[in-house]
Structures are given as structure tokens and as C-alpha cells.
Amino acid sequence: MAPRSKPAVAARKTLLLVATRKGLWTLTGDATRRSWTLAGPRFLGNIVHHAVLDPRDGKTMLAAARTGHLGPTIFRSLDRGRTWKEAARPPASRAGSGRTVDHTFWLAPGHPSEPGVWFAGTSPQGLFRSTDGGATWAGVDGFNEHPQRKAWCGGDQDGTPDGPKLHSINVDPRDPAHLYISMSSGGTFESTRAGADWRPLNRGVRADFLPDPDPEYGHDPHCVRLHPAMPDRLYQQNHCGLFRLDRPAERWTDIGGAMPKSVGAIGFPLVVHPRDPDTLWIFPMDGTQVWPRGAPAGKPAVYRSVNAGRTWQRQATGLPPAQAWWTVKRQAMTVDQGATVGVYFGTTSGEVWGSRDEGRTWKCLARHLPHIYAVEA
Amino acid sequence: MTPSVREPAVAPVIRVRLPGLVDAYTGGKREVELPVAGSPTVADALEALDARFPGLRFRLIDEQGAIRPHVKLFVDASLVRDLGATMRSGSELMIVGALSGG
Numbered sequence: 103m104a105p106r107s108k109p110a111v112a113a114r115k116t117l118l119l120v121a122t123r124k125g126l127w128t129l130t131g132d133a134t135r136r137s138w139t140l141a142g143p144r145f146l147g148n149i150v151h152h153a154v155l156d157p158r159d160g161k162t163m164l165a166a167a168r169t170g171h172l173g174p175t176i177f178r179s180l181d182r183g184r185t186w187k188e189a190a191r192p193p194a195s196r197a198g199s200g201r202t203v204d205h206t207f208w209l210a211p212g213h214p215s216e217p218g219v220w221f222a223g224t225s226p227q228g229l230f231r232s233t234d235g236g237a238t239w240a241g242v243d244g245f246n247e248h249p250q251r252k253a254w255c256g257g258d259q260d261g262t263p264d265g266p267k268l269h270s271i272n273v274d275p276r277d278p279a280h281l282y283i284s285m286s287s288g289g290t291f292e293s294t295r296a297g298a299d300w301r302p303l304n305r306g307v308r309a310d311f312l313p314d315p316d317p318e319y320g321h322d323p324h325c326v327r328l329h330p331a332m333p334d335r336l337y338q339q340n341h342c343g344l345f346r347l348d349r350p351a352e353r354w355t356d357i358g359g360a361m362p363k364s365v366g367a368i369g370f371p372l373v374v375h376p377r378d379p380d381t382l383w384i385f386p387m388d389g390t391q392v393w394p395r396g397a398p399a400g401k402p403a404v405y406r407s408v409n410a411g412r413t414w415q416r417q418a419t420g421l422p423p424a425q426a427w428w429t430v431k432r433q434a435m436t437v438d439q440g441a442t443v444g445v446y447f448g449t450t451s452g453e454v455w456g457s458r459d460e461g462r463t464w465k466c467l468a469r470h471l472p473h474i475y476a477v478e479a
Numbered sequence: 480m481t482p483s484v485r486e487p488a489v490a491p492v493i494r495v496r497l498p499g500l501v502d503a504y505t506g507g508k509r510e511v512e513l514p515v516a517g518s519p520t521v522a523d524a525l526e527a528l529d530a531r532f533p534g535l536r537f538r539l540i541d542e543q544g545a546i547r548p549h550v551k552l553f554v555d556a557s558l559v560r561d562l563g564a565t566m567r568s569g570s571e572l573m574i575v576g577a578l579s580g581g
Contacts, residue, residue: 169500171500171547171548171549171550171574171576171578171581172501172538172539172547172550172576173538173540173541173547174502175536175537175538188534190533190534192537194537194541194542194544196542197542197543197544198543199543200543202541202542202543202545203541203542253561284514328491351497378486433581
């Protein structure tokens, strides 16, 4: 009897890290991305703001956590989440600075040429760097101790309801010294000297909550993504709309104008296609009047652009048609690397939704989880 | 002349009562004894506790030396807010987490 043949190439699974207000879960999809298995919780009771798998080695994971009582820390796994240890020295402000890290909000692996380097953005706004895979962290003094820091960051009153945050840490794949960060609030900033110095990069971005319509800084970017295949291109989902910047230009272009007026161009997350610089997805929310911050009219929908924001298509097939009032936070939307890209998001009501056809159709992959803060593939 | 009789030396210790919220560090212990020298402060006790359970202190005390907002420390049943408060051999440091909300 002839042996049963096996596939020549092992089927590739898709792993989603689902960080929630009460712990960390994983969703593992089979090679077809039709069947998903939920596992967890890990760190039950911990507020996990972000959890990220290192794309450089495929096995290091970091999770930013705190609890209601206990201060902030970082957990690290070197075996793709099987075992975890706490960082020996988590991000902490300089003693005597008067500042304390409330929580680490954003984690970002460093440049591929610097395998142990990670960055962390905190609340209140602070930037930290690890050179040993997340075991120990030090402040990036070029930002944290910058003479303009206080002016750029404002006070606690200038931040989000959950505290002002430093997020969207983007590393130029061509140059490890070229970094972008964003702050809610504060705006987007650029360093060309590995964080040793920074300058605002906000021209053209609206800040209609400030008296100056075009200030140098003080904006509220919600999520900024650099396109990995075209690193001179940045997209921004902002408190005041959608913007694109093609360097070396210094002025952002408004790309929210083509969104339906009834939906608007306000939201938290934005993700880019891993290979096509013109394709991106957003999840709009209701930013009218008192900012309900739910799906506009209770009808959740993803919007996709395939032409860098000139036009947008509604993608809601499979999503609840009405009376669904959840929204999606800024780290809670992600894409995989599939030939046909999978798009995923987690909701404030604890559901994970996925599309295996670039947003055309959606399926609920998990429900009844706590409030989801982040989903990363 | 009667020779003086000295009591056997007993190493000074303090007791620390631990809440469940630090089980991940303590392995579920609810009480530990820590050796101390002289008149230790609460800060000394927390340093000793951190040496026993690495990483624990930073979860309770922030980088500016303040007790975190929802953590309470009691020495011999009295609330302390100053890490410089002194303890004596036999004192009990009780760590409590106090928080509400869903």
C-alpha cells in the first residue's frame, strides 16, 4: 500500500494576539483561515494594552500589562507564548523627573538590523528602548528629556480620557536611525538621529480643537502607519480626519474628503496592505456632537481605499446590519501577510472579526471576550 | 559575683502579610518573615521583599518612590504613607490592594 502523500510545504497558520482589558488571548487560524481556535486567558485580570510577536525571529513576544492595583510592566516570551517572564527592568521614568509611567501603551519591534531592539510608548507620553529583547528598558532621553517635551505633550488634561499616550512608533525599514512617533495629544514627530532629537511633522493636519487652525504641534493623531513597501508614505487616522504624507513633502494631504458625510472620517485604527502602498483599511466611528465613539448609526463597517485615499469602499458584508454600537480601538485592527490579505479587528464589546478576502466579507471569530485593546497578527 | 546570663540571640525579623494580587511573585504565600538590621524603614522592608521576590517592589511603588494609588501599606495595623516610617523587630507590614469597579 502506497504511503499517504503529505503536502510538500507545511500549512502556515495565522496567529492573532488579542490583548484585552482583562488578559491576553490567542486565536490560531488554520491554513485556509476558515477555522480558528481560541486559547487563553494568559495574565487573567491584567490590563493588557498591547501584545506583539517579533516578526524578526517569529518567536519573541512582548505584552504590556498592568493591573488595577499593580504598576506597569512588560512580560516577555521567547517561545511564541508558551512561557513568559517579566522584564527585569520595565519602562520607568527617570527618578527625580516627577513623571511616572502609568502604563505602556504601544510596543514596536526595532529595525531588522538591530534584532534585540524594541521600542515602547507609554502613558503619559514617554519613549523607551530595549536592546535586549525587552528584558531591560531605558528612556530615550532625546525625547523624554527634550527641552520642548512639556510644550509638545501638554498636561494630563490634553490627553485621551484614559491618559495621554505615545503611540505609532514607526521605524524606517531603510534606516534604523529614522523614526516617527505620534502622541495623543501632541502630534507626529520625526527623528533622523535614532531618537537623539525630534521635530514636529504636522503641517496640513487639522486640529479643530485648537485656536490655531494649523499649529506646529498639539494635534491628536490616533494611529499613524508607515508603508513597509514605500517607506516615504505615511497614513494617519486623526481625531480630525484622515491624512497621507509622501516624503520628502512636509505637508499632509487630507484624504478623508471622499468618505460619506453620514459616516465621516473619524476613527481610531488604520492598517495598510503589506505590499500595496495604495491600499489601506479604516474603521470609522461616530465623532459627532458629544463623541459617542460607536459605529456610526449603529451600523459598523470597515472602509477600504485602493488608491491611497482618493476614494473609499464600504466593506460590511457579514457585519451586523444595525444596532451594533461597538467600536475598534487604535491597536485593535491588523492584517496578515497572506497572498490575499486577511484583515482582522477586535471590538470594545469583546468580539474578534476577520476577513480572509481583504475585507469583502466578514466572519466573527470570537465573542464574549473582555473589551479588546489590541489585535496583532 | 553572679555571672550575667545572656538570652540566646534571636535574629530580628519583620513579618510581611501579602495579598493575593501578588501571588504571581510569591507563589501564593500569604506571609513571609524577612531578616532586618537595626531599625528598618518601610523602604528597607520593601527592598528586602524585592530581593526575595524580584520585581515586586516596582509593582507597588512607582519610580518616584510613591506608593501606587490603589496600594495601601499598614505597619502594625497603622496606615503608612511615608516609606521612611520605621519598623522594629517583630513589626508586621501588611500590603493591601484596594480597588473597585467592573
